[in-house]
Amino acid sequence: MGSKSYSQLSYEKRNKETKEEPDDIQMWELSHLKDGVWSNSESQAVHEDACAQLTEMEKEDGPPMTTEERNSIFQNSCRTTLSCRPRQSHGRGYMAKPLTVSQRLSTRMDEHARATSETQRQNEELNYHVQNLEDKNEELNLQVQDLEEQNKELNVQLQNLGTKNDELNLQVKNLESKLETDRVERAKQIDDLKQSMRDEMLKLIGNQSAATQQPSQHKKSDSSSNGNSINQIPSARITGSRHLRKNTKSYCPQ
DSSP states (O other): OTTOOHHHHHHHTSOTTTOOOOOHHHHHHHHHEETTEESSHHHHHHHHHHHHHHHHHHTSSSSOOOHHHHHHHHHHHHHHHHOOOTTOOOSSOTTSOOOOHHHHHHHHHHHHHHHHHHHHHHHHHHHHHHHHHHHHHHHHHHHHHHHHHHHHHHHHHHHHHHHHHHHHHHHHHHHHHHHHHHHHHHHHHHHHHHHHHHHHHHHHHHHHHHHHHHHHHHHHHHHHHHHHHHHHHHHHHHHHHHHHHHHHHHHSOO
16 A cells, blocks of 8 residues: 555545545455455455455345445454454554444444344245245145056056957957867868769779770670681581582492
């Protein structure tokens, strides 16, 4: 900060329009930050903690925070981060006046109010989450009931399918039995037909053989009768010639 006092620096950095001087957080940044570099890690930690608390508080619905409230948050951050005495004031130099009893009481009341508000906000968030969880639980229960109903319907369908499957298996067995019976009967009919055709063929062959043998026997009998007549003719002739010779011989004169 150089040779300038805190009061002079605060006066020079006041708002030109509202004439409002910087609060403790702004003064801490002006006095401990130079060219974007903090003088030490503790100063940076105090500033970051105070800014984080302010950001969290500004998220809540309500009127803008006053300078006193911002300063109270900064002083509380200093006491928490630097572990210093509660009556010591920071951000205004060693000449800064310590907090009075009323200021400390007001600070504590502000802190208590902020803590209460934060607790209430957290409770509201928890209630909101609980309500959401209850709604989701009801939805899940409805979904579970729907799934159970669907499961029952599927079980009924499975039972019906099992019954139909048994009926189909019985029909298949009956068809297989009928096909086997038809096959056996057809095979028997085929065997009977073959046997009948075999008997007919044998009968036909026997008839043809008998018809073939009868003409040959007639021919043999005809040839034997013709032979006998031929053999009889020469003998008659010989007998006749002998008789003629005999008669001729007896007729001739002596």
